[in-house]
Amino acid sequence: MKSLLVAALLACTATQALAASDCILDNCADQRPSPGEPSVAPAPDAPAPRQWPGPRRGGGAPSGDFDFYVLALSWSPAFCATGGSQRSSAQCAPGANPGFVTHGLWPQYQNGYPSRCGGDGFLPFSVLSGLGDLYPDQGLARHEWRQHGLCSGKSPSGYFADVRAARDGVAIPQAFKGPQEDREVSPLDIQRAFIDANPRLRPGMMAVVCRRGTFQEARFCLSRDLRAFVACPEVVRQGCRSQSIVMPAAQ
Template identity: 70%
Template sequence: MKFWVVAAALLAAAPALAANDCILDDCSDQGPPRERAAPRDEGAAYRPRGTTPSGDFDFYLLSLSWSPSFCANGGAQKSRRQCAPGANPGFVVHGLWQQYARGYPPACDGSDLPYSVASGLGDLYPDPGLARHEWRAHGACSGKSPQNYFADVRAARDAVTIPAELRAPREDLYVSPLDIQRAFIAANPRLRPGMMAVTCQRGALQEARICLSKDLRDFVACPDVVRRGCRSQSIVVPAGR
């Protein structure tokens, strides 16, 4: 079935919006400022001395990269394993990032990921180099140990259902970013408009970015993330090669 037909069906099946729902790029944070509690700093041993832990954050952003686009735009030189002919992994974990309601913590510059942890992440990241990078740039300053940070990444990945029509398309799809969001909403009943964004690069799907609570039990509204989403009317979702 052509994706535009599936997308039309998903649009019809998507839940109706309530008056107070967050509508894509027209969202606002109406809650009062909150005092931040001091986070437990179990990751202190893995963080550069003098660096403030970013365990003080509001929500997580799970970034799922569309692997065929990554490989077509220079990724094959960075990750031969991910971009090997026939690999066709579809959506893969790029990262789990700490976010503020407005803005985000600065990138970390943490210590290397212990081999004992890295060796167990083969089913989570498409390339071990990406896992090491994500730990140094985000995990080491999360306020958590490597084991607990990557347990969060795994839980976040498992909390999101990939729409069936986007798991391994056999041909290129031409859709709008809104079609992709509607597909995710239909596949994840608690996900609502204003809780995710689709990004694009060079006219192609780049990532699906989904906002999750700190305990990873709920999807949350994230206006700043939504505002940075793709504004193209139509993009290509390249099939794996």
């Protein structure tokens, strides 16, 4: 009789543990916001994410195995002002310098990222021909597919549909749409402008990247289904540490 009572108690405890860890899309029952409340990243006491020691190349990571996406939007005037015109004459031609352009959508682990996963690196022309308004250069689109797209676990058309959805899902602040003169800004100014333009975006969910005192790009961390911004401490730590940077004007 005593053994039966002990077994029942253990079964009850296991059931309660299962219920407590029952999470959907990293949104656990005791962490879910009230109806109408914006989505937020998992609480700090959520189960620890998988760790990855660093980038894996040459097919070292299985395709489709990642935690979240990073959307990188490059500031095209900075690219062209720092030698980019030698690599992409089309992007840097007079009058063709638009402002923010898509750099890439990168599968990411909480620590590290997969790279050059196994699969067919060929990008069909039927897909490539539809990317003219998505990437500033076809060579960049091909590179992004081989370097990052293969790790998404999706077909070329499916991956680039995600790239388009991610890009369209981030609102560009009005102040950054074609400035006509160089300006001096702080990384915090850029972050605040994006947070103001995107109500669900919070500090800790994006990074501002600079190089040699010049603003390079903004990186946003998105859930795998692209429906929410997510916290990404490692990506944020790689952001710009300068107090003041130059944002070159559109040409």
